Amino acid sequence: QSVLTQPPSVSGAPGQRVTISCTGSSSNIGAGYDVHWYQQLPGAAPKLLIYGNINRPSGVPDRFSGSKSGTSASLAITGLQAEDEADYYCQSYDSSLSVVFGGGTKLTVL
Amino acid sequence: QMQLVESGGGLVKPGGSLRLSCAASGFTFSDYYLGWIRQAPGEGLEWVSYISGSGSAIYYADSVKGRFTISRDNAKNSLYLQMNSLRAEDTAVYYCAGQGIHCTSTSCYQASMGWFDPWGQGTLVTVSS
Numbered sequence: 001q002s003v004l005t006q007p008p009s010v011s012g013a014p015g016q017r018v019t020i021s022c023t024g025s026s027s028n029i030g031a032g033y034d035v036h037w038y039q040q041l042p043g044a045a046p047k048l049l050i051y052g053n054i055n056r057p058s059g060v061p062d063r064f065s066g067s068k069s070g071t072s073a074s075l076a077i078t079g080l081q082a083e084d085e086a087d088y089y090c091q092s093y094d095s096s097l098s099v100v101f102g103g104g105t106k107l108t109v110l
Numbered sequence: 111q112m113q114l115v116e117s118g119g120g121l122v123k124p125g126g127s128l129r130l131s132c133a134a135s136g137f138t139f140s141d142y143y144l145g146w147i148r149q150a151p152g153e154g155l156e157w158v159s160y161i162s163g164s165g166s167a168i169y170y171a172d173s174v175k176g177r178f179t180i181s182r183d184n185a186k187n188s189l190y191l192q193m194n195s196l197r198a199e200d201t202a203v204y205y206c207a208g209q210g211i212h213c214t215s216t217s218c219y220q221a222s223m224g225w226f227d228p229w230g231q232g233t234l235v236t237v238s239s
Contacts, residue, residue, distance in 0.1 A: 036226070046155065046229055047229070048226065051227070089154065089155050091155075091226070098169060099160065104155065
């Protein structure tokens with residue numbers, strides 16, 4: 001059971017927009033800790049996608065965006081492409097300064 | 111270019127020990143936090159431990175506290191994870207990662223409560239009799 005809750009799966013057709021939610025509590029996201037997002041392609045190590053709630057590292061397309069409100073955060077992907085099919089994870093901290101991850105969301109491009 | 115390379119994984123019997131290493135290059139190693147994250151087969155990411163640049167601040171997940179020890183040798187640009195009393199549920203790919211390394215076009219600095227980047231390629235630990 002992960003501390004941060006994500007939907008197990010989402011799907012969308014090429015060109016569509018999908019969102020992945022990440023729900024926490026008052027002891028983690030709601031306490032003001034930033035949320036970070038990772039993309040993991042099959043057989044590969046995770047890759048940083050969004051840091052500090054809304055920031056994209058260099059090289060990440062602007063089709064990916066993040067937001068945070070209250071005890072939740074969201075990752076949005078617009079203009080869905082076949083290469084976006086992957087697992088996505090959110091990450092934050094809790095009040096004990098432990099790292100917390102979401103359980104992961106598998107994105108399927110139809 | 112920042113790079114992390116893990117080694118030391120393998121097959122070990124329940125109750126046994128293993129020491130993982132992570133060699134870093136491409137950044138000022140001693141300036142930054144580093145962490146270990148694991149992923150059991152077919153499962154999600156699970157944070158294991160992290161350590162500050164000086165080694166003075168260390169945090170562990172409850173699942174490994176008292177059994178695993180994180181350490182670093184800044185002279186060797188290396189991070190370690192000593193794993194004792196291993197259990198079947200410790201079977202996973204173990205990744206080392208930089209934590210909160212924020213680089214602009216001109217400089218890099220440590221961000222607090224940071225993200226994990228870069229990541230190593232991972233090393234597989236299998237605990238089985």
